[in-house]
Amino acid sequence: MKRIGDYTVVRLLGSGGMGSVYLARSRSGRLVAIKVIRPEFAADPRFRERFRQEIEAARKVGGFHTAAVVDADADAPQPWMASTYVEGPTLQAEVARRGPLSEGQLWRLAAALAEALKAIHGHGLVHRDLKPANIVLAPDGPRVLDFGIARALEESRLTTDGVVVGTAGYHSPEQALGHPVTGASDVFALGAVLVSASGGSAFGHGSPAGLMYRVVHEDPDVSMVPPALRPVVLTCLRKEPSRRPSPLELLDLCAAHAGAAPTHSNTVPDDEPPAHTPPPPPSPHPPQPSTATATATAENPSPPTAVYFVRRFAWFLQVLRNALGVAGLTVGAVMSGTDAFHVAVPVTAGIAASLLAVRLLGLLGTAKDGLSLSSRGIGLGPPNNLVVMPWHEIKTLELTRHTGWTELTVHLDVVRPLPTGAHHPTWVRSGRGGVTRIRTRGLIPFGTTPQLPEAVHAFARWQRIRVSEG
Numbered sequence: 001m002k003r004i005g006d007y008t009v010v011r012l013l014g015s016g017g018m019g020s021v022y023l024a025r026s027r028s029g030r031l032v033a034i035k036v037i038r039p040e041f042a043a044d045p046r047f048r049e050r051f052r053q054e055i056e057a058a059r060k061v062g063g064f065h066t067a068a069v070v071d072a073d074a075d076a077p078q079p080w081m082a083s084t085y086v087e088g089p090t091l092q093a094e095v096a097r098r099g100p101l102s103e104g105q106l107w108r109l110a111a112a113l114a115e116a117l118k119a120i121h122g123h124g125l126v127h128r129d130l131k132p133a134n135i136v137l138a139p140d141g142p143r144v145l146d147f148g149i150a151r152a153l154e155e156s157r158l159t160t161d162g163v164v165v166g167t168a169g170y171h172s173p174e175q176a177l178g179h180p181v182t183g184a185s186d187v188f189a190l191g192a193v194l195v196s197a198s199g200g201s202a203f204g205h206g207s208p209a210g211l212m213y214r215v216v217h218e219d220p221d222v223s224m225v226p227p228a229l230r231p232v233v234l235t236c237l238r239k240e241p242s243r244r245p246s247p248l249e250l251l252d253l254c255a256a257h258a259g260a261a262p263t264h265s266n267t268v269p270d271d272e273p274p275a276h277t278p279p280p281p282p283s284p285h286p287p288q289p290s291t292a293t294a295t296a297t298a299e300n301p302s303p304p305t306a307v308y309f310v311r312r313f314a315w316f317l318q319v320l321r322n323a324l325g326v327a328g329l330t331v332g333a334v335m336s337g338t339d340a341f342h343v344a345v346p347v348t349a350g351i352a353a354s355l356l357a358v359r360l361l362g363l364l365g366t367a368k369d370g371l372s373l374s375s376r377g378i379g380l381g382p383p384n385n386l387v388v389m390p391w392h393e394i395k396t397l398e399l400t401r402h403t404g405w406t407e408l409t410v411h412l413d414v415v416r417p418l419p420t421g422a423h424h425p426t427w428v429r430s431g432r433g434g435v436t437r438i439r440t441r442g443l444i445p446f447g448t449t450p451q452l453p454e455a456v457h458a459f460a461r462w463q464r465i466r467v468s469e470g
Helices: 045-058 091-098 103-121 150-154 183-197 208-217 230-236 247-258 312-336 344-364 452-463
Strands: 007-015 019-025 031-037 069-073 080-084 135-138 141-144 306-310 370-373 377-381 387-390 394-402 405-412 428-430 435-439 443-445 466-469
Touching: 007 031, 045 069, 091 135, 091 183, 103 141, 103 183, 103 247, 183 230, 183 247, 230 247, 306 452, 370 452, 394 452, 405 452, 452 466
Parallel strands: 394 466
Antiparallel strands: 007 019, 019 031, 031 080, 069 080, 135 141, 306 370, 306 443, 370 377, 377 387, 394 405, 405 435, 428 435
16 A cells, blocks of 8 residues: 555554554655554445544544544545654553653643543544553653544444444443443543553453453452542542543642642532432542442452561571671782782782672662562562562463472563662572563561462462463
């Protein structure tokens, strides 16, 4: 495909369930992103008609945080829609590459997405498929892509037999149940996006059917979301559409957090208003999660946190051995300097003493090093400076039993080596392909913590992670 309408194709940007997206250039040289619909949808007259209506509405959507629709052809052999090309990584790619966003970045993302939804809903559109892959982190702020198409797909005859439009884990309960969809569904997706941007997963991982069940019946896991942002996320993820905030109310909440003047007088009501009655008066207090969301993992509780610390006696012996080595090499270097030894001897002894001294200093800072298994993931290092491998990034676990101790090998889904140097203990080795080996020979359980294999199996069952033993 070399041309689409009046645009020259530069390259393929990606493909999905609805079609392919191409980077193309207009006759004046301007770059656009063109989504070309798959032939099977193009053959459906109902799809074409709805696509035409949605495109007309999408052309009117403005705002700072959307990619404007600039051209379209609903009558082409394969219908297409062109929007402004937005340079930058998707939110999904950025979190996978750099890790969770900071609390400040999360609040700014929430405000930007709320502003984008306000613009989209203001023209009678519902996105229906808001997710990290449809959000581009442009230099001037996040931009929402792919609005104005999903409803045409939803009303196509190809999706009327129980197929849900959207992405499992981000679509709302009403989408999963096949109920009418409103802008409240996008707000639900916004809440799930904020959980993902925090490094978590609101409804876990697994098959689409399993995710749909948890979206409808289970409470979200917001343990990775910063505490200050949690109430806002929980209001977005309420099961009942009428109890979720509007994009304008979300903007007010974000403005209140930033200390700015609100743009709207209502805050998010904690209780669902009765049918056919005006909304409750504004509340002077920030919204609090309902009883149903206060115990976010009540139906699937996390196992108790398991903590393992370095044996103090073993640590003391290491410190003593290194201290004696430093002292011996230092004395040797000084004494050899007074005799007729070759100059290399005192120099070598001095260098060795310096290296051992550096190791000794490192050991002195590892007295509180440990291993922890918690609802967040597997943590390594001292409690106040843990390097955490989140559960959603862990693909499989492997236990290798030795005499008196067990080695834990973690296989990550995301190939991202652990920080080096003093950021994690010396008994942890990060290898290629996202493999991390944890040698637990010097570790002992703290308090009532079970032995490591028992704790690993408990958390693996909770997270549905496969464990192999050798």
